Every structure is written in C-alpha cells, then in structure tokens.
Amino acid sequence: MKILVTGGSGYIGSHTSLALLEAGHDVVVVDNLTNSTKTSLDRVQELAGRRLAFHQVDLLDEKGMSAVFEQEQVDAVIHFAGLKAVGESVDKPLYYYHNNVGGTISLLRVMDAHEVRTMVFSSSATVYGASEEVPLIEKMPLDAVNPYGRTKEQIEDILSDVGAADPRWNVALLRYFNPVGAHPSGRIGEDPTGTPNNLLPFVAQVAVGRREKVMVFGNDYPTPDGTGIRDYIHVVDLAAGHLAALEYLARHGGVHRWNLGTGDGSSVLEVLAAFSAAAGHDVPYEFAPRRPGDAAVSYADPSSALADLGWSATRTLDEMCEDHWRWQKDNPQGYASGA
Ligand code: UD1
DSSP states (O other), rough: EEEEEEEETTTHHHHHHHHHTTTEEEEEEOOOOSSOTHHHHHHHHHHHOOOOOOOOOTTHHHHHHHHHHHHHHHSEEEEOOOOOOOOHHHHHHHHHIIIIIIIIHHHHHHHHTOOOHHHHEEEEEGGGGOOOOSOOOSSSSOOOSSHHHHHHHHHHHHHHHHHHHOTTOEEEEEOOOOOOOOTTSSSOOOOSSSSSOOHHHHHHHHHTTSSOOOOOOOSOOOSSSSSSSEEEHHHHEEEHHHHHHHHHHHHHEEEEEEEEEEEEOEEEHHHHHHHHHHHHHHOOOEEEOOOTTTOBBBBOOHHHHHHHHHHOOOOOOHHHHHOOOOOOHHHHTTTGOOO
C-alpha cells in the first residue's frame, strides 16, 4: 500500500515510516517541520535502503494538502501531526485546538474529497485523564484534564461521528501509553525542542551531561517506592502496532479503539535504575514536589490489541533504556549533532 504519514519526521512518525518501508509499503510523509527536522527522514531512508516522498505542507493548508493527494494517490493515512506539550497547551489553548483539531478536520475533508477513508490516528492514554482505576481499558469513560488531552479526545469524537455518518470510513484510534526508546541502530530517536517535558528524554539528557540532574516529581504517591508508575512502551513496538492496525482496517470497516501499552507499570525510580545500568553510570536525581495533574499509576490493559490485531509489545524496560541511551550517546545534541 501507499501510506501518507502526517508528522512523519517526528519521533513516532519516523519509526513508523521506517517500519512501513521495511514491510514493503510506499511512504509519503507530510510534515510542517515545526517540531522536527528532515534529517530524521534522511536516516529513515538510509536504514530502509529505500526512498520515501516528502512534502513540507501544513495540514491547515487544504490547497497544499489537496495537491499532495492528487499527486500521490495514497491508500490510507496515519495521522501523527500535532502539538503535544501539556504546559504549552494550557498557555495557548487556541493554538492547540486550531492546529490539532482544526488540522485534523482539514485533513479529513481533503481525504474525503479524494476518497481516501482509512485512517490510523495517534491518540493517547491522556484521554483517560487522571483515572484512579487501573489497568485502563478502552471502554472506560474519557476525561482528559488539559487542552492537549482534550484535543486528542475531541479528535476521537470527530472520527467516531464521521465513521457513524459514513460506513465507508475505516478508523483506528490508537491510545499510546508512554513511548520511549529508539531504533536499535541509534540513528533515529526522540529529539525534543527545548527542555524535555517527559521523563525519558530528560533522564537521557542528564545521563549525557546536557543537564545536571533529574527532578523526580513526587515520592509520596501510594506506590511501592512512592514515585509515579507508568506503562513505558518501546517506540519500535509502538510502530509495529500501527502496521497491525492498518492490516486490520484493510479487512474491517468501522471505528476501533486500542490501547498500545505493555500492560506493565514501572516507577520513576525503576526507570532511573534501568537507565543508569544502560548508561554505565548513575544518573543523578533529586526528589521534588508532585507535578500538578499527574496520576499516581497509569498502565494499559492491552488485551484488546492482542485479541484483535495479534499485536503485543515485546521489548523490556532494559531494552528501552539501552536503545534510548545509544541514540542519545551517539547524538548528544539530537539531529543537530550531524553526520
Ligand atoms: C505526559 C503528559 C501526557 C502525555 C504524555 C506523552 C502530563 C501531566 N502528562 O504523560 O498528557 O500524553 O506525557 O507525551 O504532562 N517525571 C519526573 N520528572 C520529570 C518528568 C516526569 O519525575 O522530569 C515523572 C512523572 O511525574 C510521571 C513519569 O515521570 O510519573 C512520566 O512522566 P512523563 O514522561 O511526563 O509522562 P506522563 O506524565 O505519563
């Protein structure tokens, strides 16, 4: 198949584009490069030994997107493009709703006009909000607690309505838990702009000497070691989940939702220990107050994805940290490190 990947030069998009190429699909990336660089795609092509097509277009530019659809004749879309910083979304809600929700509506209109009605959407476990019930299962009520999360929830609603109105749409809503790690080659990985918001990229930058120490947000949670528990998932496993969802949509209509997680939780201190072991030296940290809006424990029930897609995550926390570390060590300044 020929797959259009929005946000394909970003962290999860680049790993998924590689997986698509390796599986023999043709890939067309659309990205406005606001939060990523084309270097990731150079490296994806180098790893795959195959070319992909790239168009620097913003999803809100319907004319530009129509031109891409006319030129490329794609079969399906994997939609990653979106803004994703929680704090920034609280400060700039209109920017978030316009880009994420508005950009998706524009994309869906262009897809519909070109009779492309298969979409895999990059949603997030953030749609469950600060649910105290674990594991999280797909049928639980959604209750995102910040504008970023609400854009994901609203896009899920829009796609559900579109699918209900027109049975020709085939849609997968993939709710990612905490994607970490990197391709084992160390050539592609997460390259956050500015101070990382998420744990793993922050830990990696401390380990490589770019930052002094990790602040552990809260050590008084009701968990065995007092720190927050999350379901970290290797980005290569996550990428494979997208291929499994695409294959499913080739055979089934309708709108479907799946958690993509391992089903296991790890605490912040467990992550620090695993990363220190991978890096071969202790990563310094300090306890700090809880971060507002954080749940104590979040992990997936991934059994639906296994039952429906035959997909499950196989990589361990140690592998996630080893691969994340290889990427960070080889590219201390991310893609700006060069070569
Ligand atoms: C965060 C976002 C979520 C988003 C997800 C993926 C918040 C409140 N939630 O989820 O909406 O979908 O990222 O982008 O921002 N931690 C530290 N020190 C740090 C950073 C994190 O101790 O410097 C802790 C957190 O308290 C948490 C765990 O590490 O217990 C994971 O944090 P993070 O990587 O930010 O992911 P989430 O909070 O799960």
